[in-house]
Amino acid sequence: MRSKLPLAAVLLTLVACQAAPAEATGGPSGVVTWAASADRMGDGVAGRSYRLVVHTSVGGSGVRVRLSNAFGDRPITFDSAYAGLQKQGAELRPGTNRRLAFGGERTVTVPAGATVWSDPLPGKLPTASNLVVSLHSPDAAGPASGHWMAMQTSYATQGDRTAEDSGTPWTIPTGSWFYLDAVSVQAPKGTGAVVALGDSITDGWQSTSDLNRRWPDYLARRLQKTDTAVKGVANEGISGNKVLADGAGQSSLNRLERDVLSQPGVRTVFLFQGVNDIKAHTGVTADDLIEGYREIVDRAHAAGKCVVGATVGPFKGWHEWDQAGEAVRQEVNAFIRSSGEFDAVTDFDRILRSPYDQERMLPALDGGDHIHPNDKGMQAMADAVDLTALDCDPTG
Missing domain, CATH: 2.60.120 (Jelly Rolls)
Known part of the structure; x- marks a missing residue:
């Protein structure tokens, strides 16, 4: 309240006076x-x-x-x-x-x-x-x-x-x-956070500046209105970032500890990344990307965190799109949906794609470059997240 x-x-x-550490007081x-x-x-x-x-x-x-x-x-x-x-x-x-x-x-x-x-x-x-x-x-x-x-x-x-x-x-x-x-706060006992690990879509490119309309912002607003114990949201997206290779920032594999696992109160890692690996034309295969996902899941689980995997969205019309990359995206998404290696799955591809051309983003959600959603698309992504999946037991 x-x-x-x-x-x-x-x-x-x-x-x-200043509160004693939570470990000592149960506070x-x-x-x-x-x-x-x-x-x-x-x-x-x-x-x-x-x-x-x-x-x-x-x-x-x-x-x-x-x-x-x-x-x-x-x-x-x-x-x-x-x-x-x-x-x-x-x-x-x-x-x-x-x-x-x-x-x-x-x-x-x-x-x-x-x-x-x-x-x-x-x-x-x-x-x-x-x-x-x-x-x-x-x-x-x-x-x-x-x-x-x-x-x-x-x-x-x-x-x-x-x-x-x-x-x-x-x-x-x-x-x-x-x-x-x-930035951290002392929240009521049992309160947790979710970290969105991603690239420029998570970082908010094509959303409206100064209005907090990135998809993790919309997710945070949803969480504040519900009874879930997960209330904190950390946006760890970097424009151009990849799962496997350094470049625009360190790769997710290399920054996982500092940007995600070291943050206080993290309950769940929300992994939505891979399009930059796929479209870079560096020969990255679906197996390569899947192995990267598995390493993130294993390291997060070892740290006691759940992992929600999100499918890679459509990007036909973007200048780096081709059929070879599309084949990798489809194979990767099939793994995310059906492998059972994630604690939960959010199907962003299904939410964003056009019913008339499933390799392309729905025009009403497209920020204009055919890879980054607009404000409406960002909200649709956040609305697709099952909030109960953010508060799971990684050992269960």
């Missing part, structure tokens, strides 16, 4: 409420501040953020980090912007290749909030880590303006997230 306090007062309301457990896969960006800029806008899923207390230097070639120091609620643009709701600490310190240095979680902030974060994380680094240099296709406007400026509510200094809009790759 949502608090009736004014929204500005809800986030980070001061409390007398709330940490659950990822937002995430975005990091990749190598351009070089960092010393003295730059970022005001990063992210849309959360599950609400809770004890907000923590994870900073990433996963692709850096040297340590990076953050000497100021804040979290607050968006009012509009880069402007924050007064009274919500609170300083983050790391091991009790205001400054943190993240080694090359590493990530670091902040300490939990006191107070509560409402469900489906536009959380704003503001970061300043005095020494950023070398490759930055971040997520380039955010489908969300964030902001940058030179100098440390992280503590300010005003949006006026933030004169550099950006469509990327820098150095931030996850």
Whole structure:
């Protein structure tokens, strides 16, 4: 049930003491409420501040953020980090912007290749909030880590303006997230999360920017309205990403631990990927891709997670489509539907395809390039997910 306090007062309301770890008290457990896969960006800029806008899923207390230097070639120091609620643009709701600490310190240095979680902030974060994380680094240099296709406007400026509510200094809009790759909350005991592991369709390309109309966003809204224990949704899609080979981001096999299995409270991995492997004309066979799926399933099961497999959608009309790739897609989809190796299956191919040409996307759901769904298609995908399948027992 949502608090009736004014929204500005809800986030980070001061409390007398910090909750003990869930393991010691049997109390709330940490659950990822937002995430975005990091990749190598351009070089960092010393003295730059970022005001990063992210849309959360599950609400809770004890907000923590994870900073990433996963692709850096040297340590990076953050000497100021804040979290607050968006009012509009880069402007924050007064009274919500609170300083983050790391091991009790205001400054943190993240080694090359590493990530670091902040300490939990006191107070509560409402469900489906536009959380704003503001970061300043005095020494950023070398490759930055971040997520380039955010489908969300964030902001940058030179100098440390992280503590300010005003949006006026933030004169550099950006469509990327820098150095931030996850947010978690302490949710009621038993609450879990699902991680969507995928490519540009999951990342939201061809959905409307700044309106949170990626299919995982629609899924998160469905979950908040139901009685399921799975409430958190983490979007770990990367545009151009593959299951088997690095390129646009590390392959799913190579980023599975950092982007998926390390996230707190994950109950289920939702695997929807393969079209980039198929259409790349690199000789990838159905057997190759199936072996990759099996490895993801095995590793997720070993970590105690369920895996939902989704069929690869139609893409006839896309410039890389050909009959050979279509044959691989059909063979892969037959495996996903009938192998029994997934804990559940969502048939996105059936939802998206035209009844008149099943190799082609239904025009009403097509974002225009014949491979990426539009907003309506994104919603149709989310509506096709069996919510009960997201809360399964991987040992059963």
